[in-house]
Amino acid sequence: MNSFKISLAQFSPHIGNIEANVQKMIEQANAAKQQNADIIVFPELSTLGYPAEDLLLRPSLSKRTAAAFEQLAAVKDIVLVFGFVNQAEDGHRYNSAAVMKDGQVLGIYNKQNLPNYSVFDEKRYFTEGHQHLVFEYLGHKFGVLICEDVWTLESVQQLAQLNVESILVLNASPYEVGKPQHRIVTLKELAKQLNISIVYANQVGGQDDLIFDGTSFVINNSGELALEAPSFKEDVYTVEYDIQNKAYKKVESASALDTMAEIYQALVMATRDYVQRSGFPGVILGLSGGIDSALTLAIAVDAIGADKVQAVMMPYTYTSQISVEDATEQAKRMGITFGIAEIHPIVNSFMQTLAPFFGNSPADATEENLQARSRGTLLMGLSNKFGNLVLSTGNKSELSVGYCTLYGDMVGGFAVLKDVYKTIVFELAKYRNSLEEIPVIPERVITRPPSAELRPDQKDQDSLPAYDVLDAILYAYIEEDLSQDDIITKGFDQAVVEKVIKLVDRNEYKRRQGCIGPRISSRAFSRERRYPIVNGWKPGV
Amino acid sequence: MNSFKISLAQFSPHIGNIEANVQKMIEQANAAKQQNADIIVFPELSTLGYPAEDLLLRPSLSKRTAAAFEQLAAVKDIVLVFGFVNQAEDGHRYNSAAVMKDGQVLGIYNKQNLPNYSVFDEKRYFTEGHQHLVFEYLGHKFGVLICEDVWTLESVQQLAQLNVESILVLNASPYEVGKPQHRIVTLKELAKQLNISIVYANQVGGQDDLIFDGTSFVINNSGELALEAPSFKEDVYTVEYDIQNKAYKKVESASALDTMAEIYQALVMATRDYVQRSGFPGVILGLSGGIDSALTLAIAVDAIGADKVQAVMMPYTYTSQISVEDATEQAKRMGITFGIAEIHPIVNSFMQTLAPFFGNSPADATEENLQARSRGTLLMGLSNKFGNLVLSTGNKSELSVGYCTLYGDMVGGFAVLKDVYKTIVFELAKYRNSLEEIPVIPERVITRPPSAELRPDQKDQDSLPAYDVLDAILYAYIEEDLSQDDIITKGFDQAVVEKVIKLVDRNEYKRRQGCIGPRISSRAFSRERRYPIVNGWKPGV
Incomplete structure (x- = not known):
């Protein structure tokens, strides 16, 4: 054997609809088999979809997950690495990955780093895992991580110390402007530094206010990009590992998108x-x-x-x-x-x-x-x-x-x-x-x-500063968490800054009743910026 | 000395308005001094108010908290036990209590059990403490706990093992029907079992959708109630400890309210x-x-x-x-x-x-x-x-x-x-x-x-089941998390149950745009029941 193939399932789940998701996962596994893949890697929590919020608390979830395992067990001749909710026998609920071959579960990994900031609430639902999962297959040493784990240096270092050659990372990483390239640039550096290859499969699709861009990728341990899947497109993407050269072969990829x-x-x-x-x-x-x-x-x-x-x-x-x-x-x-x-x-x-x-x-x-x-x-x-x-x-x-x-x-x-x-x-x-x-x-x-x-003859700029000024102040206050004094110090007009911040603060009630909309910034309202409506915080420092 | 006195500050903070809160805390301390109190216990996070949500992430919070300490330091001749946000030198943020006497901080306690379920998101903001705070004063051994800690058997047991005689508990415990008495009944049992007295000061007031009922109390180590403060009323309530009898003297209290x-x-x-x-x-x-x-x-x-x-x-x-x-x-x-x-x-x-x-x-x-x-x-x-x-x-x-x-x-x-x-x-x-x-x-x-x-001639019951039936189904589905099948098994008409559950599920978008309203149940919409709007979960099991 000179090579093996791994498919990345850039998968768009229907949150909560486990039956439909499993059906589509089986289709993607079959598509991967058509491409002669030996392994297919799905995103984080692929059977249920991410984020399922309080659906995770519904008592019948474990029964439904068990049914999903039964259906996936029918897929033969390809190793499935997929995400699921692990209602473990110790009474804890884990955000987990299963490695399954011909209906046999070869290993289970419980996510070790649970994000609970920004748009994430994983500690509401999950217990942290404390063990790595490493397995040898096709003469290659694989490790498994889930999303936040790969951004936690210690977790990746530990796999490197265990001589893992490729990390399979299951992700549901939400989009924000520039993040698709940021992930790649950061992990290229890490792969090179720790001499470890990274196979990164990300969820794709919109879920309420969150966008998952996909943009799955494979980075060799040299830091070279072997594959970059297109953003915002559901499909299966396959790379071939050259055993002699110890590297994934470069696949022609669409070039990264401009910001707009x-x-x-x-x-x-x-x-x-x-x-x-x-x-x-x-x-x-x-x-x-x-x-x-x-x-x-x-x-x-x-x-x-x-x-x-x-x-x-x-x-x-x-x-x-x-x-x-x-x-x-x-x-x-x-x-x-x-x-x-x-x-x-x-x-x-x-x-x-x-x-x-x-x-x-x-x-x-x-x-x-x-x-x-x-x-x-x-x-x-x-x-x-x-x-x-x-x-x-x-x-x-x-x-x-x-x-x-x-x-x-x-x-x-x-x-x-x-x-x-x-x-x-x-x-x-x-x-x-x-x-x-x-x-x-x-x-x-x-x-x-x-x-x-x-x-009559109204213009936005009658009541608001020019939009470039307004947006700069808003960005500083909302995205960068700067105080009123900080923003004035940056050179903006004091009266304008005071007015803008007062308006932002007092309109929380209005935004709270607004409908949802897709998050593209590093601090969107609602899920990510949770402010009290009755709020006596004084602007200033 | 035959006795000492402790005041419970049933305090209603204005969330985020640290200046105003500290001002009122000083007034309450002065009121306690008028009653010859030796110690006054404030609720959890009293300087900032609870829950302050993402105000906790604002960079200037530590500066504002430092100013609050300075102002509180001016209060003499009474020990203040109050809640504050501890931005510690180790880089972590703690939900903490300070014991302060004549401007000197005698001790700081970091909350050990951070609730992150139901309406609580404390792990978004705080790191868990790992140390008890015990101090001797007036010949009496005190321990300090914060809210969730007192519902964690291990934490209370540890204080009992350290021979603590009275636990001072700082709380921001949200109201739900029956909870004021439930707290007392449960902690009476615990006090008796562990031979420890409990001085429980709770926040009072409405904050957005949350109600804090107050209903602060003091329970002797015999399990007897010494004081029960009225619900929904801001004031300072004082008990006297009889050193000879090793018990807080019973204070005439208003009787508990009927449910309605x-x-x-x-x-x-x-x-x-x-x-x-x-x-x-x-x-x-x-x-x-x-x-x-x-x-x-x-x-x-x-x-x-x-x-x-x-x-x-x-x-x-x-x-x-x-x-x-x-x-x-x-x-x-x-x-x-x-x-x-x-x-x-x-x-x-x-x-x-x-x-x-x-x-x-x-x-x-x-x-x-x-x-x-x-x-x-x-x-x-x-x-x-x-x-x-x-x-x-x-x-x-x-x-x-x-x-x-x-x-x-x-x-x-x-x-x-x-x-x-x-x-x-x-x-x-x-x-x-x-x-x-x-x-x-x-x-x-x-x-x-x-x-x-x-x-013309419309009645609610033309389109909905009778309200006693509807409410029973809703309670089972929302509050008890029962599945459709479970509810039908309880004896409700299948078609009615299916219709009701379908309506609940598909109206999440509507509720999400509704304004806030006070939570009185054990599972209110919004903060406590977080469901995706796009949601493919199938009713049934």
């Missing part, structure tokens, strides 16, 4: 998976003539196809003619179902009903919110009647400072741009336009000054 | 704290003539006073005359601001605008939702204009099965009955009525069959 392409594809996959796995026939959104809804529309069309996308323009007194023109134009270019619904009669009926209560109170944001809520209710009416999911179109800059209306433009089941700052929204729109000769988003949508069009 | 009184007062306190600490001038709610809004109104009035409560009745075609009568009558009895706003013109304007889109589609829940959303938008308009917080009125039974309209009756910042099953709503209404000669909730509101009045 990477984010764009991440959002497309997240949207597709949310819509399809929730069983919606299509989506609907409000198209305003502004850039957020324009970009959301483009992503929706790329995710599920123009025939499944409906957009509605809902003009009012303050809607400019060019907004209507641009929205109509984009809808035409993208070939989606499009309609216009004036909201004057609705807003007027609200105003009339409220008049006796309002008396002579001067107009304020209340009247603006009525417009937004009239639109939200219309969208929900169309959604309820025909079953399409409402996509919410707000961006992270807006949501951070509460520049959005609860039950108005915030309605929807999935907020595509929830974790995308406005400055990135512009970049993504330009990126999408660069892909085709006739840009799908009319140029004017990108170049005109952003406006919510909720009062 | 306990729940009612819990909801009142939670509502008051949310409204006041968020800085709202008052509240507004939609009064429908039904029991949920009637009870919510009564709780609101008891929480913040009739002068700060506004209610609006928003009738439509299907609203019965008796609903209008009953709502008006209750508003009058309670002396609140009350108005009526017909929603016909609004619903009609929505229907007309949607007509070209709907074509000949038959009427369905869409039209019902338009009514609910018209009402929601009116309430939000009144809230935006005058600043009152909208209280949402839905109950746990409804929210469980999605029998409620997102952006409609679900609007609001605080859902008072969110964790209260409908059968308990009835009991609470009867309880509240029993307190006064003229019941505040008109009798008919309690006795007539519940209806959402969204279509």
Whole structure:
């Protein structure tokens, strides 16, 4: 024997649906066998999917997992390395990997390093393992690790000391901007340093607010990359190990994505998976003539196809003619179902009903919110009647400072741009336009000054700092955890910083009621940034 | 010296507001000194408040905590035992207690047992301590524990083996029905068994969805209760230790609350704290003539006073005359601001605008939702204009099965009955009525069959099983984690169980966008029951 082959199952589970997942795992194992693979490595917790949250606490999970083992036992002539929930006889629950050959379990590994920070809550569910799993097969010495383990130097060093040649790593590593390449760069260094090869199989697909990019890879002990699977694509990828040369042979791989392409594809996959796995026939959104809804529309069309996308323009007194023109134009270019619904009669009926209560109170944001809520209710009416999911179109800059209306433009089941700052929204729109000769988003949508069009001649920049300034402050406060004083020291205007931080702090209640949306940053709201609503923390140091 | 005195600070912190908390701690220490106390024991993490969530990760926390120590150091002639976040020199963060006398720190204890289940996420923030703190003072041997520690037999046993006479326990133990007495009964047993006295100081007050009931107590090593502080009341309570008799002298205590009184007062306190600490001038709610809004109104009035409560009745075609009568009558009895706003013109304007889109589609829940959303938008308009917080009125039974309209009756910042099953709503209404000669909730509101009045002659029981059956199934599924098969085996109708579970599962997206509301059960939605929205788990076993 001169070589053996390992397949990486870049697998997209349906969380909780163990039967369907196992079925697909068997299909992937058969695909690997077609490629003459000797071993196939699946992602972390592949039978159940990651993160299953409190489904992990359901009493029948172990029974269901046992059934999964029985089905997988029928796969012959290939070694399966897969993730599962190990409800062990010692009464503890482990995040585990099984090595199975022809129905025999050759070994079980319990994850030793349980992340419990950022988006992770593994200590809520699992007990830490304390033993390595090393096995020899095909004359080669393998070790098994699960996700966080490979980022824990001690765990990898221990395998190196046991003379392991290749580590099989099962992962469910969530995406954030730049992370696919960051993983590879970091582990190349480690592989070289410890003289150990790394076979890294990652989950792919969107799950609620989390995106798993896949981008599985194989790194030789020289630090050379042998395989890099494409991001955001479910498939089986195979490498061959040359026993003589003691190295995995280099496989021609797609080149890494540019940042905007990477984010764009991440959002497309997240949207597709949310819509399809929730069983919606299509989506609907409000198209305003502004850039957020324009970009959301483009992503929706790329995710599920123009025939499944409906957009509605809902003009009012303050809607400019060019907004209507641009929205109509984009809808035409993208070939989606499009309609216009004036909201004057609705807003007027609200105003009339409220008049006796309002008396002579001067107009304020209340009247603006009525417009937004009239639109939200219309969208929900169309959604309820025909079953399409409402996509919410707000961006992270807006949501951070509460520049959005609860039950108005915030309605929807999935907020595509929830974790995308406005400055990135512009970049993504330009990126999408660069892909085709006739840009799908009319140029004017990108170049005109952003406006919510909720009062005459309104511009976002009347109430907010310029978006490049706003986003820089938000990034410093949210992603970098800098204090108000730190940010002012960086050179930003004191009054502006104080205003922005105050808005971020006091709008927690609003964000808490917003729908989920895909995480692409290093600190997304909700799962990752858990702040109390009633919160007396004073800004400052 | 024949005796010494210990005060229990039943303290209600403002989460994150360390300055204000320390100020109040100093006031409580002074009150204790007035009562000639030698020691005062504060709750867990008293300087910051519990749970502070990701505020614990803010870099300046240690600086702020140091300032708190400086201020507390000025308190003389009483020993302070208080909770704080210990950013230790070893780089770890601990959930800790300090023993301070005349500005000197005599000892620090790091919590050894960190709960990371149910509503708790302490392993996200803290490292476990590994050492006991025992000190002699006033000729008495004290040990210190923090909350979960006292429920960990080993920790208490170790203190008993060290001949500790009294354990000072700092707590932030969240309320659930029956828990105040459950704690006492359990620890009486333990105190007697291990021959150790327990001085238990608990946080009081509402914090977002969590209620801390206080109900601090002192148990002698004989198992006898020496002091039981009232639930839901912030104050300082003092006991005297008789050195000769080696026992805390019995203090006359209020008797324990009946279940409905306990729940009612819990909801009142939670509502008051949310409204006041968020800085709202008052509240507004939609009064429908039904029991949920009637009870919510009564709780609101008891929480913040009739002068700060506004209610609006928003009738439509299907609203019965008796609903209008009953709502008006209750508003009058309670002396609140009350108005009526017909929603016909609004619903009609929505229907007309949607007509070209709907074509000949038959009427369905869409039209019902338009009514609910018209009402929601009116309430939000009144809230935006005058600043009152909208209280949402839905109950746990409804929210469980999605029998409620997102952006409609679900609007609001605080859902008072969110964790209260409908059968308990009835009991609470009867309880509240029993307190006064003229019941505040008109009798008919309690006795007539519940209806959402969204279509002609609609009754809740047209689409749902009877509430006693529904609630029993929900309790089994949500609180007891029983499977569909288990519940059917208990004797419930198979089709009904299947329908209920399907509704619970598929309405996770709706609950996720609902506002927070006080937790009173052993498994509340959101913080405690964390389910994925996209979820392929099949009911059954």
